[in-house]
Amino acid sequence: MASKILSQKFYAEMEKLIPRYPTRVALLLPALHQAQEETGWLPPEVLEEIGAYIGIHPAQVREVASFYTMYNLTPVGKYHVKICTNVACCLRGANELVEQVERKLNIQCGETTRDRKFTLMEEECLGACGTAPAMMLNDDYYENLDSKKLDQILESLE
Amino acid sequence: MPKCTIDGREAEFTPGQNLIEVAKKVGIEIPYFCYHPGLSVVAQCRMCAVQVEKMGKLQTACSTPATEGMVVHTRSEIAKQNQRSIMEFLLINHPLDCPICDKSGECDLQDNSYKFGDSNSRYTEERRTYLDLDMGPVIKKNMNRCIHCTRCIRFGEEVANIHEMVAVRRGNNTEITTIDGRPLETDYAGNYSDICPTGSLTLKDFRFKRRAWYLKKTNTVCEGCSRGCNMEIHQDANRVHRCLPRVNMDVNQYWLCDEGRFNFHYLHSAERVVEPAIKGKNDDLSMTDWDSALDAAKAALVGARKLTVLVGSDLTNEEILLLQSFIPQHLSGAEIVHFGTAGVATVADDAAADKLLKRRSKTANLHGIEQLGLKPFRGISDGTDAVLVVRGGRAELPELPSVKLVGVGVFEKSEARNFSVVLPGTAFAEKDGTIVNFQGKEQKLRRAVIPAGKSKALSEILMMWMNRKSS
Numbered sequence A: 001m002a003s004k005i006l007s008q009k010f011y012a013e014m015e016k017l018i019p020r021y022p023t024r025v026a027l028l029l030p031a032l033h034q035a036q037e038e039t040g041w042l043p044p045e046v047l048e049e050i051g052a053y054i055g056i057h058p059a060q061v062r063e064v065a066s067f068y069t070m071y072n073l074t075p076v077g078k079y080h081v082k083i084c085t086n087v088a089c090c091l092r093g094a095n096e097l098v099e100q101v102e103r104k105l106n107i108q109c110g111e112t113t114r115d116r117k118f119t120l121m122e123e124e125c126l127g128a129c130g131t132a133p134a135m136m137l138n139d140d141y142y143e144n145l146d147s148k149k150l151d152q153i154l155e156s157l158e
Numbered sequence B: 001m002p003k004c005t006i007d008g009r010e011a012e013f014t015p016g017q018n019l020i021e022v023a024k025k026v027g028i029e030i031p032y033f034c035y036h037p038g039l040s041v042v043a044q045c046r047m048c049a050v051q052v053e054k055m056g057k058l059q060t061a062c063s064t065p066a067t068e069g070m071v072v073h074t075r076s077e078i079a080k081q082n083q084r085s086i087m088e089f090l091l092i093n094h095p096l097d098c099p100i101c102d103k104s105g106e107c108d109l110q111d112n113s114y115k116f117g118d119s120n121s122r123y124t125e126e127r128r129t130y131l132d133l134d135m136g137p138v139i140k141k142n143m144n145r146c147i148h149c150t151r152c153i154r155f156g157e158e159v160a161n162i163h164e165m166v167a168v169r170r171g172n173n174t175e176i177t178t179i180d181g182r183p184l185e186t187d188y189a190g191n192y193s194d195i196c197p198t199g200s201l202t203l204k205d206f207r208f209k210r211r212a213w214y215l216k217k218t219n220t221v222c223e224g225c226s227r228g229c230n231m232e233i234h235q236d237a238n239r240v241h242r243c244l245p246r247v248n249m250d251v252n253q254y255w256l257c258d259e260g261r262f263n264f265h266y267l268h269s270a271e272r273v274v275e276p277a278i279k280g281k282n283d284d285l286s287m288t289d290w291d292s293a294l295d296a297a298k299a300a301l302v303g304a305r306k307l308t309v310l311v312g313s314d315l316t317n318e319e320i321l322l323l324q325s326f327i328p329q330h331l332s333g334a335e336i337v338h339f340g341t342a343g344v345a346t347v348a349d350d351a352a353a354d355k356l357l358k359r360r361s362k363t364a365n366l367h368g369i370e371q372l373g374l375k376p377f378r379g380i381s382d383g384t385d386a387v388l389v390v391r392g393g394r395a396e397l398p399e400l401p402s403v404k405l406v407g408v409g410v411f412e413k414s415e416a417r418n419f420s421v422v423l424p425g426t427a428f429a430e431k432d433g434t435i436v437n438f439q440g441k442e443q444k445l446r447r448a449v450i451p452a453g454k455s456k457a458l459s460e461i462l463m464m465w466m467n468r469k470s471s
């Protein structure tokens, strides 16, 4: 295999996790998380490397990584905006919020701004239905959103 | 044996059998897609759901084992309603392109829609479509037709032992694929097409060659190795178009390897010698008539001081027996040995070549020829001044000395370049006969097509030899 992309630290973390799981394949989800933390997104070479480490076909890694929306298989901007558009949020105006961001950043849902600052995505239920509409900005939750609040949040970002 | 009742019919079953199999035994068809007897059960498509008395909801027949006294209805109003709904659901995104789909005529989706679905669709919205990336030389993919039954994925994982075919993304966007159009790696890829219940995975080698309903089928055995997988030859107008596996749980279960599946192509190869041929003036083979070729063969062999006869272990027992009585009478003194695969001289050298089906002996009748008492070829003995090679189409020619060479059977022009005479014989699909596989099972080759060109059966060639008065 070509030279490794993932760091020593990644492999050290994984070795620590191994005893926690009944099978080696079960290491796949944490491995993907950890790798994404390092590289920001999961390029094909990283998926290959993880497959080789766990001992499964790289296609199987792809299968799992593409199932969950929190794994980025394409590069994302500095700020990853994920607005929930499932029922509760939808009823409380989430679709309008998505449109608002699209207009403001001049991108379509799923796209990244040219300066690589923002990526906008629709998200499935974030489990914050009680405080709908909700969105995630990188790893943080923002709830009870409305158009004004959303504008303020976006503008406060460097 | 315990019994249950299906649509009013009493059905015996062995414990553990699911309702689809039990119903099949008494002639009742429960429609299904994701179930395949050679794969794990996932109860995913819901097509097989039936009504079982004393159970609240419909039960998926593929995952429900029959139990004593169970009463099952496969065509009750509620069961039929489910069948119609599932069909409608599966066809929502389907392109309905049967007229240009190669699976048409042998497609589970088409058949079940016809038998269990509605003839009208209520769906007017946009259909989901995919861009199809390549999948390598064997399989042509058309994901718009896919119903996400996951049979292909399970075949890869459970049978071919490689998790290369996967479902990426999820929900409505699920797509069956290899990574970014990478070619399939397994050398059992043809089976992907067999088990796909739709036209999503078709054989590149076969598609658009013939509509399924024009094909005539012959039950025979693969000659690709000493396993002897059971298969069907599909031909039309004496041209073989494809080979499909036949179920034999003791030998090949439901599968064929790609080498065996596509082996038939040499039958129709333009390179095959299909007319009697003798070495011409410019030292290359030129075609002639049977009489001249027979005379030339006799001239080359009868006067020889030391003749070796190489008999391919791709021949049938019947052919070998014929040679065993013919040669001592008509070519007395000749040494008779068998050949087939480099490095596999005897049965002792024949072993599994992979974890699934393939064997090291690339000829089908190594075990038969040894039982009939022939010794393996170990090299040409000193002083040999003529060699007669008799073979089907598969046995691998050893290096031959530059002496008089006569070939009887199936040869490519390049293989026979140094031969003095070739008498064209029949290949596995052109004859009947018995072969013995590595388990010692006697199996039958069946003639599916007439011999190519002027080729003749070995029995006929030997008969002509005996009747021809040398001039």
Ligand code: SF4
Pocket: B145, B146, B147, B148, B149, B150, B151, B152, B153, B176, B195, B196, B197, B198, B200, B201
């Ligand atoms: S490609 Fe065929 S076998 Fe595979 S999931 Fe789709 S319909 Fe099923």
Ligand code: SF4
Pocket: B222, B223, B224, B225, B226, B227, B228, B229, B252, B255, B256, B257, B258, B259, B260, B261, B357, B358, B359
């Ligand atoms: S395993 Fe051997 S007998 Fe079976 S299909 Fe392949 S070549 Fe033919």
Ligand code: FES
Pocket: A084, A085, A086, A087, A088, A089, A090, A124, A125, A126, A127, A128, A129, A132, A133, A134
């Ligand atoms: S629907 Fe938006 S958080 Fe649940």
Ligand code: FES
Pocket: B031, B032, B033, B034, B035, B042, B043, B044, B045, B046, B047, B048, B049, B060, B061, B062, B063
């Ligand atoms: S065959 Fe039973 S659910 Fe698919």
